[in-house]
Amino acid sequence: MSGFPARFVDSRLRLARITRRALNHIFPDHWSFMLGEVALYSFVILVETGIFLAMFYKDSTVQVIYRGSYHALDGVKMSAAYRSMLHISFDVPAGLLIRQMHHWACDIFIGAIIAHQARIFFTGAYRKPRELNWIVGVTLLLLALANGYFGYSVGGDLLSGAGMRIGYAIMLSVPVIGPWLTFITFGGTVPVTATIPRFYALHIFVVPALISLLIGAHLWMIWWQLHTNYPGPKRTDKLIVGSRLWPSYTLKSLGLFFLLFAVVAMLGGLVQIDPVWVYGPYNPVAILPGAQPDWYLGWVEGAMRLFPGVNFRIGGYLVPELFWPGFFFPVMTFAVLYCWPFIEKLISLDFRPRNVLRWPYQQPFTTALGCAVAAMMVVLEFAGGDDVVALASHARLAAFRELLRVLVFVVPVLTGIVAYLVCVWWRRRRASDDAALRAGNEAVEELTLPQ
Amino acid sequence: MPAAWSQRTGNAGDPFVHGEEVFAQHCAECHGDLGQGVSGVVSIAGPNLQAEHDLGHVLTAIEVGPSHMPSFARTLSVQDMRDAAGFVTHKIAVIPMEDGNLSQGGELFRMYCSACHRTAVRGGALVFDGVNAPDLTTKSRALIAGAIRWGPGPMPKFPPAVLSDQQVASIADYVKYVQHPPSPGGSPMNWYGPVAEGFVAWVVVVSMIVVAMWIERGGKG
Numbered sequence: 191m192s193g194f195p196a197r198f199v200d201s202r203l204r205l206a207r208i209t210r211r212a213l214n215h216i217f218p219d220h221w222s223f224m225l226g227e228v229a230l231y232s233f234v235i236l237v238e239t240g241i242f243l244a245m246f247y248k249d250s251t252v253q254v255i256y257r258g259s260y261h262a263l264d265g266v267k268m269s270a271a272y273r274s275m276l277h278i279s280f281d282v283p284a285g286l287l288i289r290q291m292h293h294w295a296c297d298i299f300i301g302a303i304i305a306h307q308a309r310i311f312f313t314g315a316y317r318k319p320r321e322l323n324w325i326v327g328v329t330l331l332l333l334a335l336a337n338g339y340f341g342y343s344v345g346g347d348l349l350s351g352a353g354m355r356i357g358y359a360i361m362l363s364v365p366v367i368g369p370w371l372t373f374i375t376f377g378g379t380v381p382v383t384a385t386i387p388r389f390y391a392l393h394i395f396v397v398p399a400l401i402s403l404l405i406g407a408h409l410w411m412i413w414w415q416l417h418t419n420y421p422g423p424k425r426t427d428k429l430i431v432g433s434r435l436w437p438s439y440t441l442k443s444l445g446l447f448f449l450l451f452a453v454v455a456m457l458g459g460l461v462q463i464d465p466v467w468v469y470g471p472y473n474p475v476a477i478l479p480g481a482q483p484d485w486y487l488g489w490v491e492g493a494m495r496l497f498p499g500v501n502f503r504i505g506g507y508l509v510p511e512l513f514w515p516g517f518f519f520p521v522m523t524f525a526v527l528y529c530w531p532f533i534e535k536l537i538s539l540d541f542r543p544r545n546v547l548r549w550p551y552q553q554p555f556t557t558a559l560g561c562a563v564a565a566m567m568v569v570l571e572f573a574g575g576d577d578v579v580a581l582a583s584h585a586r587l588a589a590f591r592e593l594l595r596v597l598v599f600v601v602p603v604l605t606g607i608v609a610y611l612v613c614v615w616w617r618r619r620r621a622s623d624d625a626a627l628r629a630g631n632e633a634v635e636e637l638t639l640p641q
Numbered sequence: 642m643p644a645a646w647s648q649r650t651g652n653a654g655d656p657f658v659h660g661e662e663v664f665a666q667h668c669a670e671c672h673g674d675l676g677q678g679v680s681g682v683v684s685i686a687g688p689n690l691q692a693e694h695d696l697g698h699v700l701t702a703i704e705v706g707p708s709h710m711p712s713f714a715r716t717l718s719v720q721d722m723r724d725a726a727g728f729v730t731h732k733i734a735v736i737p738m739e740d741g742n743l744s745q746g747g748e749l750f751r752m753y754c755s756a757c758h759r760t761a762v763r764g765g766a767l768v769f770d771g772v773n774a775p776d777l778t779t780k781s782r783a784l785i786a787g788a789i790r791w792g793p794g795p796m797p798k799f800p801p802a803v804l805s806d807q808q809v810a811s812i813a814d815y816v817k818y819v820q821h822p823p824s825p826g827g828s829p830m831n832w833y834g835p836v837a838e839g840f841v842a843w844v845v846v847v848s849m850i851v852v853a854m855w856i857e858r859g860g861k862g
C-alpha cells in the first residue's frame with residue numbers, strides 16, 4: 191500500500207539513500223544525552239499549548255468592566271488582557287488546564303535546559319569542535335529566559351505588573367542609556383499601554399521563531415559533527431559507539447516525550463500555577479512587595495534583595511544600586527557563559543578536537559568552579575524567595591536576609607573546595623585502580639565501562 | 642484594676658454593670674478595658690473586640706477560648722459569661738458592621754492590605770524587624786473589622802476618614818471569601834506562589850532525569 195507513494199516520491203526526489211543514512215545515524219547510549227531532549231520536548235508542549243491560548247488571549251490594555259463567572263471580581267475595572275486571562279481560566283473549556291500546562295512546561299523547559307547545560311559543562315562537551323554549539327546553546331537559554339519574562343508580563347495581573355515594573359526599573363538604572371533602553375523596550379514610562387502588545391508580539395512570534403531556528407541550528411550541528419562519547423572501550427576521538435536512530439533511538443526518545451507530556455498534563459490538572467484571579471488586576475497604586483518572579487529569574491531577584499543600598503557616581507553619572515545586581519550581574523553571568531569554552535582553553539592549553547567526553551573528576555578545577563557557581567545560584571534563589579521562606583519557617587525576614595548575605599559567599603567557596611577535593615580523591619582512586627589493572631588483570635575492558 | 646468603663650462614661654445605673662465587672666476582671670488584661678485590643682511586643686495579646694455584635698459568637702469565644710485565649714467554661718459561671726458577652730456586644734461593640742460588597746472589598750484589600758498580608762490573605766514576612774503580618778484564614782469578620790480600625794503592632798490604623806464603615810465591611814467580606822477561595826486549578830500549594838512552583842518544576846526535572854536513566858537501562862528496574 192505505502193509502496194506506491196513512496197516510490198513515486200523517491201523516483202522524483204531521490205530521498206531513499208539520504209533517509210537510509212539518516213535512519214542509521216548513531217546516537218550514544220547514555221541517560222545524560224536525553225536532557226537536551228527533555229528541553230526540546232518541553233518546547234514542543236509550550237508551542238502546542240501556546241497556540242491554544244493565543245486563540246483566546248487579548249493583548250489589550252483597554253479598560254473594561256468584568257462580568258464573568260468569577261464573582262469575587264464582578265464589576266471590577268481591569269484591562270482586556272486580564273479579563274481574557276480570567277475568561278480562559280473560568281469559561282473556556284479546558285482553558286485552565288491548558289494555561290497551567292503552558293506555565294508548567296515553561297518552568298520545566300528552563301530547568302531542563304539548565305540540567306542539559308550542566309551535563310555539557312561538567313563533561314567538557316563544549317570543547318573543540320563544539321564551541322559554536324555552546325554559543326548557540328547559551329543564546330537559547332537567554333531567549334528562553336526572555337520569553338518566560340514576556341509571557342509572565344502579559345497577564346495583566348498584579349504579580350505580572352510588579353514584574354514588569356521591576357524589569358523597567360532595572361533597565362532604567364543603566365547609566366546614560368537607561369531611559370533610551372526603556373523607551374525602546376517598554377514603549378514609554380511603565381505602566382504604559384504600549385508594553386503588553388509589544389511583549390505579546392515578542393512572546394508569541396519573534397522569540398519562539400528565533401528559538402525554533404536556533405534549535406534547528408543546534409541539532410543540525412550535532413548531526414553534522416556527530417555526538418560526543420563517554421570514555422569507554424573502542425571510543426576514540428574518531429569513532430562513536432551507540433544505537434541507530436531507527437528503531438532503537440526513536441522509540442526511546444518517543445517514550446521520553448510521552449512520559450513528559452503525561453507529567454505536564456497531570457501537573458496542569460492537579461497543581462495550581464499562577465492563579466491570576468487571586469492576585470487581582472494590575473493597578474499602579476496597589477503594591478505587592480515581596481513579589482517573586484518565576485524561578486528562572488529568582489537569582490536576579492535574590493541578588494537585588496541581598497545587594498546593599500549603595501549609590502555612587504562614575505564619571506559624574508549616578509549609578510543606582512539596582513544597576514549592579516539587576517543588570518551588571520546577569521550581563522556578566524552571560525558574558526562568562528558565552529566565553530567559557532575559550533576561557534577554559536587558556537587554562538588547560540588544550541586546543542585539540544575532543545570527541546570523547548571527560549568525567550567530571552578528570553578536570554577538578556572546572557568541576558569545582560561549576561559546583562561553586564551552581565551553589566551560589568541556589569543561595570540566590572533562596573534569597574529571591576526569602577520572604578516566603580521566612581514566613582513558612584516562622585523566621586525573622588531581616589535576620590534571614592543578613593544570614594543569606596554571608597551564605598552567598600561562604601556556601602559557594604565551601605562547595606567548590608569540597609568538589610575539588612572529591613575530584614582529586616576520585617582521580618587518585620581511579621589511577622591506582624588502573625595501575626592495578628595494567629599490572630596483569632584481564633578484565634580491563636569491562637571495568638572501564640561507564641556506570 | 643483599670644478604670645471601669647461605667648465610671649468613665651458615667652453610666653452607673655447600666656444593666657451591664659455586672660458584665661463590665663467580669664470583663665474588667667477577666668478580659669481587659671488582654672483585650673483592653675474598652676475592648677480596644679492590646680498589642681504586645683511580640684504579638685497581639687488580645688484583639689480589638691469593638692466589632693463583636695454577635696452574642697452567640699462572643700459566648701462561644703468565651704467558652705472555647707480561640708487561639709491562645711483561655712477557655713472560661715470552668716472559671717466563670719454561666720451568668721458571668723452571659724453578662725460579659727452582653728457587655729461586649731452592647732457596650733464595647735461600637736464599630737457598626739454593615740453589608741459589604743465582595744469585589745469592592747477585593748479592590749480595597751489590594752490597595753491597603755495586600756502589601757503586608759498578600760492578596761491570598763495568608764500573611765507575609767515584613768522586612769522591618771518585628772512581627773510578620775499574620776495569616777488571616779481563621780479570623781472572623783468582627784476581628785477583621787476590629788483590626789482595621791485598631792491597627793495592631795506595626796499595622797497602620799484605618800480610621801473612618803480613610804475607610805468608611807461600609808468599606809470595612811467589604812474588606813471583611815473579601816477576606817472571608819479568600820479564606821476558602823475556589824481553587825479550580827488543583828492544589829494551590831498554600832498560595833506560596835512562584836517559589837513553590839519553581840520547587841515543583843525542579844522536582845519534575847529531577848524525576849525526568851531518573852526516567853531517562855530508567856529508559857537507558859531498557860526500562861528495567
Ligand code: HEM
Pocket residue numbers: 222223224225226227229230231233303306307310315316320323324325326327328329330331334405408412416417418419
Ligand atoms: C532550547 C534549549 C535547548 C535544546 C532544545 C537543546 C537540545 C539539545 C539536544 C536534543 C542535544 C543532543 C542530546 C544531548 O546531548 O543532550 C543537544 C546537544 C548539545 N547542546 Fe543543547 N539544547 C538546548 C540548550 C543548550 C544550552 C543552553 C547549551 C549550553 C550552553 C547547549 C549545548 C549543547 C552542546 C554543546 C551539545 C552537544 C553535546 C554533545 O554532542 O555531547 N544546549 N542539545
